[in-house]
Amino acid sequence: MALSKPKIPGTAQHFLECGFEDCERNCEFYCNSCHQQLCKPCRDQHLKIPENKNHEVVLYQQRRHQLPVMKCKIHPTKEIDIYCKDCNIPLCSKCSTMQEHQRHCFVDLETIYTDKFELCKKELSKIHNYFVPTSHDLQREVREDATEVKQIMDSIRTSMKAEAESLKNMVDTVLSENMEELNQIEQSLLEKLKSQEKTFDDYIAYLSDLVKEFQSYLSSTELTNFTTKLPENLKIKSIPETTKPVTPEFSSAQYNKNDVAKLLGKVFKSDRKAELRRVKPMEIPTIATSIKSTSEQTKQDKHVKSDKKQTMSLSATKVRKFRVPGVDNAFHVSLDQSHRLWISDINSNLVQTDLQGNVIQKIETSGGTQGYHTVTQNEDLIFTDYDKNVINRITQDNNITEFIKTGDWRPLSIHSSHINGDLLVGMVTDEEAKVTRYNKTGKELQSIQRDNKGQELYGEPNYITENINGDICTSDYYKGVVVVNKSGQHRFSYTGQKSKFHPYGICTDVIGHILVCDTDSKFLHLLDQDGQLLSLLLTKQQGVYNPGSVCVDDENNFYLGQYHANTLTVYKYLE
Structure with a gap:
């Protein structure tokens, strides 16, 4: 029975067709002997043919690739199909x-060809799936570093100019003070000299009067004037004593270029050793029972308080549960460095408790179901006022001040960076949404609104946090989990595992994982730093029905708040 020519699948083909005669069923098998694509019925029929009984039929994925037709140069009528292992040449x-x-x-050249073909495919797969994307990531990181270098250099230039301007101002101040001192000394000396001048005016007037008197004696013909009026012991008043002025002296400063450089500060090349860029491993292991953080990650991330290896279970163990008086539910939880919690509910109540739920203080706000409060490195409470378009700050002495005015933008969510103390704020208008970065003093540093294609990144950024690598992670009710790097460039978006995904509370842990509550699936999604789902933590059987908020402490516990009850449940998932 004649065999039809095998059908080579094109890249746009959805499935492989059987190549046996006119069969159009799906291909499942492959005959390595005659290079025929076969379905299961045709395979059986193919092997029933007597001359095919010794044919090697395998699953299609295990097929040997057909040799390209190449004629022998020594024997032009023959095709090359044998490989000499001793001479290392095809024959x-x-x-x-x-x-x-x-x-x-000798070995079958087709076997060698198949092995090499598969090797090439694997290497091509590595190039396309790992080396090229990783190189692009590193190239993107280089560009980000270049942008960061320019920003740092501009900051140094600004600081240098400010130092120089400050020194100029100090020089002007000192010069002005010296001039004033000199003017006062000059005025004092001139007044003293003027007084001495008047003394001599008076003395000269006295001498003039005396001259006139003596001349009157000399011109008189009356002898009695000489005998009775002219005193015998005549004494002329001595010339008044005066002092010469003592002028001030000027001691010129002895300084050189290095002295000025010390005053202004100096730019110097850092002696820090350049760190190698971290290249992600080519084969990322599938997580079965645990994930370990590397010591390199520990060194790079200052937030990791211990260099001990940590393992993560794909399930969470309940540690304790406590009720929070003063709130009706727990829509957002903030944890400060003194291990105190701030919990807010849907009715704008905001309470501070210890880790057992004992209320320390309570305030009323205009917040709602967003992550609208955070605690700074100085343990000041920062919270947004959605109605007044301001961000308030409560210091340790309970003084409430309007910290930042956001203009036409209504602030929804806020997070205080544990890396540098910056404030990350998710905000909206009736038409737009964005994330804005402020420094500790409330100065706007960055505005993030669109990706590199000009598309809107955010719809309603209700919760916001920062990862250990500086990524800004936003829980957006309409857009999912939106993650940008510290420069504001879009890294990835996570939209859940089902058609509906409406995220609420979000936080990150000490090894860069992202935890986010899903109000649709009722699960807590656990993602890695690059947005890959690691696990769906917690179930209804564990008493979790409406996860709304989550935060992680420095003892590797996470606190879960639900919007149907005013309780917090503590779970352990890192050891």
């Missing part, structure tokens, strides 16, 4: 009988 069957190949070891 035709007639070449193998030649004298120079006697007693040599």
Whole structure:
């Protein structure tokens, strides 16, 4: 029975067709002997043909690839199909009988070709799936570093100019003070000299009067004037004593270029050793029971308080549960460095408790179901006022001040960075949404609104947090989990495992994982730093019905709040 030519699948084909005669069923098997694509019925029929009984039929994925047709240069009528292992060259069957190949070891060239073909495919797969994307990621990181370097350099230039301006101002101040001192000394000396000048005016007037008197004696013809009026012991008043002015002296400063450089500060090349860029491993292991953080991650991330290896179970163990008086439910939880909690509910109540639920204080806000409060590194409470478009700050002495005015933008969510103390704020208008970065003093540093294609990144950024690598992770009710890097470039978006995914509370842990509550699936989604789902934590059987908020402490516990009850449940998932 004649065999039809095998059908080579094109890249746009949805499935492989059987190549046996006119059969159009799906291909499942492959005959390595005659290179025929076969379905199961045709395979059975193919092997029933007597001349095919020794054919090697395998699953299609295990097939050997057909050799390209290549004629032998020595025997043009023969095709090359044998490989001489001793000579390491391909041959035709007639070449193998030649004298120079006697007693040599031969193998089927098709086997060699198939092995090499598969090797090439694997290497191509590595290039396309790992090396090229990873290189693009590293290239993107280089560009981000270049942008960051420019920003740092501009900041240094600004600081240098500010230092120089400050020094100029100090020089002007000192010069002004010296001039004033000199003017006062000059005024004092001139007044003293003027007084001395008047003394001599008076003395000269006295001498003039005396001259006139003596001249009157000399011109008088009355002898009695000489005997009665002219005193015998006549004394002329001595010339008044005066002092010469003592002028001030100027001591010029002895300084050189290095002295000025010390005053202004100096730019110097850092002696820190350049760190190698972290290249993600080519084969990321599938997580079966645990994930371990590497020591390299520990060194790079200052937030990791211990260099001990940590393992993560794909299930959470309940540690304790406590009720929070003063709130009706737990829509957002903030944890400060003194291990105190701030919990807010849907009715704008915000309470501070210890880790056992004992209320420390309570305030009323205009917040709602968003992550609208956070605690700074100085343990000040920062919370947004959605109605007034302001961000308030409560210091340790309970003074409430309007910290930042957001103009036409209504602030929804806020997070205080544990890396540098910056404030990350998710905000909206009736038409737009964005994330804005402020520094500790309330100065706007960055506005993130669109991706590199100009598309809107955010719809309603209700919760916001920061990962250990500086990524800004936003829980957006309409857009899912939106993650951008510290420069504001879009890294990835996570939209859940089902058609509906409406995330609420979000946080990150000490090894870069992202925990986010899903109000549709009722699960707590656990993602890695690159947005890959690791596990769906917690179930209804564990008493979780409406996860709304989550935060992680430094002892590897996470606190879960639900919007149907005013309780917090503590779970352990890192050891």
